[in-house]
Amino acid sequence: MFLMRPDEKGVTPLKVFVAGALHESHSFNSVRTPLSAFEDAEPGSILGQPGLADTRTTEGGIISAARAFGWDLCFPFFAKAAPSGPVAAAAYDTLLARLLDELGKAMPVNGVILALHGSMFAENCPDTEGDMAARVRAVIGPDVPLALTLDCHANVSDLMGQSADIITSYRTTPHTDQRETAERVARLLDDAMHSRSAPHCHVGRLPMMAGLDMGRTVDPDGPMARLHVRARQIEARDPEVLEICLNAGFYYGDIAETGPSVVVIGNGDDARFQQIADDLILEAWETRDYFSLSFFTGPEAVAKAAADRPDPGAGPMILVDFTDGPFGGAHSDGTELLDLLLKADLPGTVIGPILDPQAVTDAAQAGTGATITLAIGGKTDPTYGGPPVTVTGQVSALNDGTYLRKGAYLTGSTGRMGDSACITSGNCRIVIISQRQQPEDREQYRIFGIDPEQANIIALKGQNHFRADFEPIARELVFVDTGCLVAVDYTIFPWSNIRRPIWPLDEVTLPSR
Structure with a gap:
């Protein structure tokens, strides 16, 4: 926890401006992300939300820290959208205009926090976070500290490093430390505003677009977890190293600076801080081909599930449709596992x-209890995920798709899947939603009357975040490659903007040091 500052009578509180704009943009997803996809994007949408300060979210952590430090907080919006294709030009222009307009109205300020993802790309701006940081810097001038919070799947650009004084990222995947990241950036900013430090960013990067096992920290012996141990040792040994920020990168962004990075925030601009960043990214390079997951094809995964004879109470076998995971930027309507599992009709399948x-609308019109035939999935781009599957079943539940997160990921906050339906066909219960959302919390199933712990098989679409709440109950995780957009073979995409040569697309040999 952060330390509360003592009250100072007669001292004007420091004014801090905060805004958020978070989106992970898959360059090869053909669907552009409109402004309507962003929640909490309207000015005035944040500070009035009851209980937000108590949630395990970035915005909750910032609000709580601001109260502890006695800041005068100006926090107009925290726009966030589910990962998908690049942000539409009009949407980015609007978000940027709102950011600069709200900042202009708040001026003068003592400090700024921009809560970003680090891998948002727009049609008209490939480096949106660098652009936003640079535009904010132009408004506040060179002396007001600017801090960025990022997802650890950020592609940190040179412009981001040049514009910001402080950068810090989540340290866990699944991202269960968003609140701690916000509190950490608040401490760093408070020190800078009180001239207790002079933070400066130093970015280390090598010609690699992948590495650090996609940032996973569930394995304490994995490369990301081990590099974090090294980073914390360096911070403990050298108090002038204010923060070491490790980023695995987002591998589906066709921009020049895609890939892992290390950002060292030093107390001042000293060459040794850059050397630390360069040494740590070299360690990431040396483990670049480590990948902790192995994959089954769809038929192999379903055959494995059919052959399994679990003990009572063993928990579900979870078939993870990895390449169609919505929070990797996939469409989330791929149908291969749906088709295979309907044909297998295994007991207790979810x-x-x-x-x-459209299927949700059709189910709602039929009503709960009705028997209906639906064409489910495969409507966005059948190239990645297959055609719709015809399903005849009973509409067993309808609701608005709203749930309260009770697991370790974003605890206490509200999740939304839009109007939703559950269809029962044979031994299979199929959850259909109208708003793209990742599987992240068991409450997403309980609102349909499904007890995840009692299921035999759960086939869900995800990469990492589901593990926070589902891995503890799973008898086994089976990762499946169904040929969708979150491909593990990066060579299938038509790269045009990424820097070359770059590993693993090219043979790369580093110069001797």
């Missing part, structure tokens, strides 16, 4: 959530 607004 499938979804699957994105299909």
Whole structure:
């Protein structure tokens, strides 16, 4: 926890401006992300939310820290959208205009926090976070400290490092430390505003677009976890190293600076801080081909599930449709596992959530208890995920898809899947949603009357975050490659903007040091 500052009578509180704009943009997803996809994007949408300060979220951590430090907080919006294709030009222009307009109205300020993802790309701006940071810097001038919070799947650009004084990222995957990250950036900013430090960013990067096992920290012996141990040792040994920020990168961004990075925040601009960043990214390079997951094809995964004879109470076998995970930027309406599991009709099978607004509408019109035939999934781009699957079943539940997160990920905050339906067909229960959302919390199933702990098989679409709440109950995780957009073979994409040569697309030999 951060330390509360003592009250100072007669001292004007420091004014801190905060805004958020978070989106992970998959360059090869053909669907552009409109402004309407962003929640909490309207000015005035944050500080009035009851209980937000108590949630395990970035915005909750910032609000709580601001109260402890006695800041005068100006926090107009925290726009966030589920990962998908690049942000539409009009949407980015609007978000940027709102950011600069709200900042202009708040001026003068003593400090700024921008809560970003680090891998948002727009049609008209490949480095949106660098652009936003640079635009903010132009408004506040060179002396007001600017801090960025990022997802650890950020592609940190040179412009981000040049514009910001402080950068810090989540240290866990699944991202269960968003609140701690916010509190950490608040401490760093408070020290800078009180001239207790003079933070400066130093970015280390090598010609690699992948590495650090996609940032996973569930294995304490994995490269990301081990590099964090090294980083914390360096911070403890050298008090002038204010923060070491490790980023695995987002591998589906076709921009020049895609890939892992290390950002060292030094107390001042000293060459030794850059050397630390360069040494740590070299350690990441040396483990670049480590990948902790192995994959089954769809038929192999379903055959494995069919052959399994679990003990009572063993928990579900979770078939993870990795390449169609919505929070990797995939469409989340791929149908291969749906088709295979319907044909297998294994007892206790739960499938979804699957994105299909039209199927939800059709189910709602039929009503709870009705028997209906639906074409489910495969409507966005069948190239990545297959065609729709015809399903005949009973509409067993309908709701608005709203749930309260009770697991370790974003605890206490509200999740939304939009209007939703559950269809029962044979032994299979299929959850269909109208708003793209990742599987992240068991409450997403309980609102349909499904007890995840009692399921035999759960087929869900995800990469990492589901593990925080589902891995503890799973008898086994089976990762499946169904040929969708979050591909593990990066060579399938038509890269045009990424820097070359770059590993693993090219043979790369580093110069001797």
